[in-house]
Amino acid sequence: MVTLRQLRYFETLARTKHFGMAADQCAVTQPALSMQIKELERELGVELVERRGGTIAVTPAGQEIAARAEAILGQVRELSDYARQHQGVLTGSLRLGIIPSIAPYLLPEILTEVTKRYPQLDLQIRETQTSPLLEELIRGELDAVLVALPVEPPQLEAMPLFEDRFLIAVQSQAAPDWSKSDLRTRIGQERLLLLEEGHCLRDQALQFCQIANMQARRALGAASLTTIMQMVAAGHGITLLPELCARTEVDRKRVALIAFPEEPPRRIVGLAWRRSSARQSDFTALGQLIKSLRREAVGEGQPANV
Amino acid sequence: MVTLRQLRYFETLARTKHFGMAADQCAVTQPALSMQIKELERELGVELVERRGGTIAVTPAGQEIAARAEAILGQVRELSDYARQHQGVLTGSLRLGIIPSIAPYLLPEILTEVTKRYPQLDLQIRETQTSPLLEELIRGELDAVLVALPVEPPQLEAMPLFEDRFLIAVQSQAAPDWSKSDLRTRIGQERLLLLEEGHCLRDQALQFCQIANMQARRALGAASLTTIMQMVAAGHGITLLPELCARTEVDRKRVALIAFPEEPPRRIVGLAWRRSSARQSDFTALGQLIKSLRREAVGEGQPANV
DNA sequence: ACCATACGATCAGAATATCTGATCGCTCTT
């Protein structure tokens, strides 16, 4: 008799193409996974993976079966989600992914508020860049993600939460030198500091500046905004900084923030989830909670112009 | 962690609304089933069934979850079927339903032929009337059914196999008395013997005779064609007999068969299965096999006219 | 050619999960 356990293990194996890694992801030892895979093969009477020294290949039949298994596992997840709805909103566990340019600035407040208002909720956080987050979301390893919109995959649905304007961060001493009138031209003349490849923030900044700053690409990617801000403070360049990050990252003595006078470049921060998920009400509740946080926050900490 | 076992048990329970029966159907004892249901409820955090003395009720959440479970189980079945295709046609086990007016006459040959040509196939037979067969087919308890076409449910697909003409069976002594010219009128004057409610044969005969024989409904239903033929032989009435059954059921000394001169009433015998099943090639192979049997059989045993 | 390494298979024993059969307690019927 086929079991869900077998399907779970096999789906992971088909994805990783590696017994050891798959076993890790399933949180069991490699022999345990091997045995279940073998049992599934015996059960179905089909060779699912070809074991060749060093590496393995998923057979064509295996591919198809992995796809079906994935669909089945998805439906089981939705069944559980549906059930969870019946014990009230935002209860049980919710796996939330957040991108690095949001997590540190919003997460503490989110956690405080969630603990206060939804003590039943066990919020599990994963912080990484947008594309792995979306993959994991689609695979069902995450329930929702907090990212910059839009999100492309059609099986996802998103709720915009707030607008996050970009400011220009420059070394304080240099600030008086910046006139608001020709910001864009001026940017083109500076060295633009950006995060490393893969961060959506980098892409957004590049997109905005592509006309203005053709030499931006030579800027090597930094691993964190903190690094970048230290470099700005030391006068090694400028950067585009989301308002959200400003309060935390900016040392007012050493760095000045310049707002765009009109039509500021901005990102939309939103919550995304699988369209097929049965936890819609959880997500809208969580979205509302974050929205409300942000409104208060914006109210108290006004954007700092020069 | 939700298991397929839990879903299987619960789906059965939701259908039977009875722990004991569900346990029987699942081939386990009642405590085993109770425990799995309880575990599923704990897992999902939802009460799935209301236990009230004597009887139980499936909660609304339970209904929805049972429906989802059913869908999931169906997909798992299809996954298995898909896999089975890969080890060649007509291997493994195949659960075939057959109606009583076909089974005794076709099954022996089918079994002989299947054993010869597909020794790998484990054919499990269920014999009952059309409507329970179709229900079980849709639920996935059967893989295919051999019935009179058409079959209505849209999720089923059917393959016509052969035409089975109806003959009139009368007591031998009375036979000379029948002129072919006005068969229909004549039928109206006789007592028509039919199977009990639920047999498609009864409905087909009634449909054909509805103009001719308005008093047919008073004929009490017999449980088997054998009973009916004994009564015909004893001169208690006449019946419409499918050609398929004639060789086996007719004692030529006591019963005569009269063929309709033109446009004989007939039934189409066919094989039906779930459209969603992944075993199409099994079914067409089985259909071909039955077709070929029938062609030979028709060739050797010509319909016996007066 | 030889060693080191990485990978998956295998095995024995331990830990879990699941099942059975007996029994209990409740509710409805008579």
Added chain:
DNA sequence: AAGAGCGATCAGATATTCTGATCGTATGGT
């Protein structure tokens, strides 16, 4: 008030699944 039917519960048996150690093989570097 007694009996029948039903599901829950419990203890012990059984089957499944897991772990940790070990093995054999293929591969790549030297």
